[in-house]
Amino acid sequence: MTTTPLLQAWFEIMDSTTPERVLDRITDDFRLSILFSTGDGAAEFEGDRAGLEVYLAQREVSVLTHHILSGAAVDGTEIVLGETRRDGAFEASFNASAQLTEDGAKVRRLLICRSPRVRFTD
Template identity: 70%
Template sequence: MTASATPFMVKWFEIMDSTTPERVLDMITDDFQISILFATADGAAEFKGDRAGLETYLAQREVSVLVHHVTHGHKVGDTEVLLGETRRDGAFEASFNTSTQIDPASGKARRMLICRTPSVSFSD
């Protein structure tokens, strides 16, 4: 894991994996925009928008059930990019990638794009 290369997103996913994932709402700017394309074996959904879009995503999550494992990460300018997988009870469930633009003035997320699918595993 490249935690030192992507400290913001590592912290984000630590919070997302906790019993209080709503704390990530303190990590976003006032002009925050997000798109999460969330695929399962049964189909896909997109959660998008501003703070309200993130709140909608958080409301449907299984709290502390899926754990994020970052496998690769890199920071380019003000953007952190990473690849990882979610695991349920230690077993692979899906791969994900994330691109997050960090506002340099506040240190908060300004733009975020997350894609998730069980169809592709990078650890096979």
């Protein structure tokens, strides 16, 4: 998918054995909110670089994979709809919105929402 190259690369890095490399793709004024629902409860990870580091520290490295189903870029913002899979099986749907720097190289703002309650593929 070429319409959202930064988010595509972001999730490829997140699925790797070294997800902390996404820290190289954020700006000094980076802000994020990740709302992570398991269906039985939800947690929010928010903040700046330190907030992203907290999120990265609690992840199961290379266990879940992200699969982008569709995406679009509008005025310096990339938006994707996708799903996470565990051992190839659906686990949750997610959407992500990233505001990029003018050159499209880094993320300034990141909003991700995840839930197993709605599935877009069936």
